[in-house]
Amino acid sequence: MKDVEVFFIANLNIVDKETYRLYEKGFFPILKKHGGEFVTYDDSIEHLEGDTPLKGRIVIFKFPSEEVAKGWYNDPEYQKLSEYRRKGAPIVSLTMVKGIPPRN
Numbered sequence: 001m002k003d004v005e006v007f008f009i010a011n012l013n014i015v016d017k018e019t020y021r022l023y024e025k026g027f028f029p030i031l032k033k034h035g036g037e038f039v040t041y042d043d044s045i046e047h048l049e050g051d052t053p054l055k056g057r058i059v060i061f062k063f064p065s066e067e068v069a070k071g072w073y074n075d076p077e078y079q080k081l082s083e084y085r086r087k088g089a090p091i092v093s094l095t096m097v098k099g100i101p102p103r104n
Helices: 017-033 066-074 076-088
Strands: 006-012 037-042 057-063 091-098
Touching: 006 066, 017 037, 017 076, 057 066, 066 076, 066 091
Parallel strands: none
Antiparallel strands: 006 057, 006 091, 037 057
């Protein structure tokens, strides 16, 4: 069975821009090291229906498989870097969404 892409949707509440920038600078090289790809971000989302806890910045990125994504998240280098994110932009939520499997 072919691996299915997974997408991450991160909702961050930036409280300290300088500290968060330290995280951003290190984020992209680690993302790339794990085969991840940045998709987009938005600081002013428009919510159309239902209740939402969303506030602040939404970031979307993806990986080629769930296994690769979990490798990125559990990478000690990423976990050390994420201390800057935790201090500068606490997570409101981090969600992993599986892509659609290929049809036979």
